[in-house]
Amino acid sequence: MIVDFWYEFASTYSYPAAMRVEAAAEKAGVQLRWRPFLLGPIFGAQGWNDSPFNIYPAKGHYMWRDMARICAAQGLVLKEPVRFPQNGLNAARLALLGAEEGWAPGFTRAVYLANFAGQRDISDEAVLAELLTSLGLDASDAIARSRTPENKERLKVQTGEAIAKGVFGSPSFTVGDELFWGNDRLDDAIAWAAARLTQDL
């Protein structure tokens, strides 16, 4: 079965997940779909107008320490972002195009690195253009197409699909109707899909 990888670019724990999910899926022989979505509407519906890591300081303090341990173990640089959370809307609209056209994996990793290792402003289209160019893409063209009403609407639809699947945080993984939440469940989600590939369930 296919693993859907749901991610919001502002999300901290999605960074280590995005950096390893493709290799993990390939190793298991499992197909992966890159599904950018927005947490804003989901958090808003819960009454949060900010990241819960900012609203609940003890949890936020812990998260940064936990992220430092996780990134160190994974050999990833982690630096304090220019702000937290950053606005991932423009990047998500681009990643949605990239998922159709085959460049979402590289672009997604580049955006997470820019956010959590490069101290770049990922809401800035000039920064996103630079990342697109570094991947050999036509940045102006991709940005223009990401801004069409159709593409904006598709991101809303995709976020609605995440909500319908029960997604409430990022990263999340779905395999059919089975939901897995968090970087900690990445390997479980892939194993779940791999087991159902073999058994043809």
Added chain:
Amino acid sequence: MIVDFWYEFASTYSYPAAMRVEAAAEKAGVQLRWRPFLLGPIFGAQGWNDSPFNIYPAKGHYMWRDMARICAAQGLVLKEPVRFPQNGLNAARLALLGAEEGWAPGFTRAVYLANFAGQRDISDEAVLAELLTSLGLDASDAIARSRTPENKERLKVQTGEAIAKGVFGSPSFTVGDELFWGNDRLDDAIAWAAARLTQDL
């Protein structure tokens, strides 16, 4: 170094943690301290008068499915508790005594099993008396001693110590000043302590 295991009896993910933490610590040659505390004051300070799993239904729905997967993998029975969350105050006062007198591990596991596998009311002192008796303890005597003003105060002090360590959820583990949150971090916490045992850091 010593691992402090911080737990609240109402907490779902603390059940699989409590059932395996002693064996994991013994295997690693790490000393373990059983530290019951109360989440109520911590959640209250965050503006919650109920479990976040009840306040945020999508998160709660997911948690029960996630718990089912975890308990199945660990060979643990999981049944819907008589209510969620249950009031763990009386049990925590007893476990605090047990931690001093050496019977906290068995009592703690018995209370979690009663809550999450046995569908018993763990706030009921008759139920707690039954569990104490099954462990070969003098139930009336233990309950009477758990109700003294001194013991009640000690539980408040212990909860304050958890807060001072940065604890915001259950289960948590501390090794010196290093905090680990969640059943998912149990093995990391023990490995952290074991590494510092060997290296004498």
